């Protein structure tokens with residue numbers, strides 16, 4: 001019997017057998033204007049030589065699985081002979097779902113896993129619960145932790161007390177990596193170059209040059225300086241997908257502060273965009289989303305917890321999801337939470353080695369847990385009891 | 397400094413159309429909705445109608461027999477209808493207004509207690525002024541000029 005762990009994110013699937021390792025695969029399909037006969041699925045993205053103007057077909061909308069045709073195509077590909085060669089009759093799957101997943105999506109999930117693919121057993125769970133499991137596994141003396149999961153569609157803040165998800169403390173900020181990339185696309189297109197069709201390229205720009213400011217108004221001042229004094233400014237060489245396969249920042253010593261470059265490279269000049277874009281995670285109201293930012297929401301969520309637990313949450317803040325990779329993210333969360341918290345409380349913010357795969361690692365540990373057998377629903381159980389048994393056992 | 401570039405007339409609320417607050421709110425909503433979009437360009441297959449027919453369709457509802465030929469019939473197929481709902485439809489179907497305890501709607505972060513910050517709609521730096529016509533923020537006369545020429549009342553998005 002093998003365990004397959006699938007953290008089924010709206011942007012990428014983090015997937016692998018528990019005994020092996022994890023792979024990060026795009027959880028979507030693509031169409032390219034250069035190959036007009038084919039729809040590419042998941043990691044077939046690598047076959048597209050010129051991904052400019054790449055067209056995305058995503059299974060998720062606002063973080064919830066709505067397009068099952070696309071999701072099945074991706075899963076067929078992942079489970080099939082090209083990739084994981086799943087022997088369904090001999091495999092248990094651990095699969096993640098968003099918080100407060102709609103009941104009809106949950107039922108569709110049961111049907112597809114048990115009736116269509118016919119997995120031997122399944123455990124459906126929130127990615128944050130896997131992260132909490134991973135955290136308590138390594139920090140067995142801690143009683144509580146509060147998980148920040150900042151991914152593609154949104155950011156969740158979820159307190160866990162031991163194994164228990166504290167539902168009253170769950171908070172969702174409607175800012176995720178997708179919004180950041182689209183916002184960056186929008187402001188670049190307005191200020192310098194039309195890139196609205198270049199989600200793939202600009203997403204890479206975001207990951208390469210954006211950072212979380214430690215002192216927003218100081219960085220604003222620096223970005224207003226002229227010439228070499230402006231240490232925020234970067235010139236990003238866009239890929240042309242022939243000579244330049246991947247975009248990159250011009251080394252500082254090659255930057256031309258005064259005029260245009262003589263080379264034919266296409267350059268984006270990034271200045272306040274570098275920190276103003278990730279700033280949305282800390283001040284969503286900057287673009288008109290009237291919601292708290294991450295540190296304020298963390299403190300607010302902890303304040304809703306029983307008083308005796310609160311100190312335990314403040315010292316176990318765990319950052320997960322792709323946005324946690326922005327340079328400066330952890331430090332900023334720490335400083336703001338520290339400033340909003342009474343001094344007698346210890347504040348500690350943990351950024352795992354791999355914040356994207358942290359839930360997957362938790363799923364792996366869970367599948368190796370002696371209690372795992374009790375936690376799953378087997379196909380037999382499902383065939384006998386239907387959705388009911390899944391509702392009983394799974395905590396979504 | 398560059399004050400002379402902008403004529404007094406263009407700043408006079410009596411001369412320029414002024415958008416009402418409902419229109420301003422609609423604009424903001426549309427801008428935020430645009431940030432949720434998966435693509436801004438057209439599907440590269442859409443311009444090939446003949447070809448597209450033979451390829452998997454995603455958003456349109458397929459003719460069942462056309463689908464049946466291409467893909468082996470799976471047990472889930474009779475749930476088709478449920479498999480085709482968009483986010484809004486699913487949310488309404490959940491009917492959270494009657495549900496007890498925390499749910500998707502109640503979990504949304506509250507408004508921040510910190511004061512709103514304002515940034516120039518043109519250059520992104522902090523702004524101290526508001527466009528009289530549309531309510532957009534700007535930081536200097538130059539940015540206001542750009543704003544009038546490019547967006548403001550011209551902007552339909």
Ligand SMILES: Nc1ncnc2c1ncn2[C@@H]1O[C@H](COP(=O)(O)OP(=O)(O)O)[C@@H](O)[C@H]1O
Pocket residue numbers: 008009010011012013150151152153176177178203206207208320321322323325326356
């Ligand atoms: N190094 C990075 N810096 C900033 N953002 C990143 C980085 N790597 C990935 N991301 C962003 O993280 C998001 C995906 O995070 P992930 O937690 O895998 O999301 P999901 O689970 O929703 O699929 C994407 O928007 C991606 O652009």
Ligand SMILES: [Mg+2]
Pocket residue numbers: 008009010127149151152321
């Ligand atoms: Mg995720």
Ligand SMILES: [Zn+2]
Pocket residue numbers: 516517518519520521534535536539
């Ligand atoms: Zn300005």
Ligand SMILES: [Zn+2]
Pocket residue numbers: 527528529530531532543544547548549
């Ligand atoms: Zn205006």
